[in-house]
Amino acid sequence: MGVKTMQAGDLVRVKRASNGVPENSIGLIIKKVHSDEYHGGRPYPARYDILDVLLHGKVKSRRYLSQDLEVLS
Numbered sequence: 534m535g536v537k538t539m540q541a542g543d544l545v546r547v548k549r550a551s552n553g554v555p556e557n558s559i560g561l562i563i564k565k566v567h568s569d570e571y572h573g574g575r576p577y578p579a580r581y582d583i584l585d586v587l588l589h590g591k592v593k594s595r596r597y598l599s600q601d602l603e604v605l606s
Contacts, residue, residue: 547560548600560586562602566585567581582598
């Protein structure tokens with residue numbers, strides 16, 4: 534069985550603490566944006582996905598890279 538790619542609607546756990554967000558916080562991915570889209574359609578040498586996550590108990594979403602999240606469901 535292969536590695537599941539993250540997508541909108543996945544329940545995730547934050548693996549890396551940041552300002553105002555402790556490690557192991559739970560959230561829901563609400564949007565997935567590819568690096569080319571994020572940089573205005575210009576090709577960008579590094580290929581990665583930016584995930585907008587709405588954290589439990591928060592009003593605004595935060596942006597994370599997939600390496601900083603773990604899928605729970």
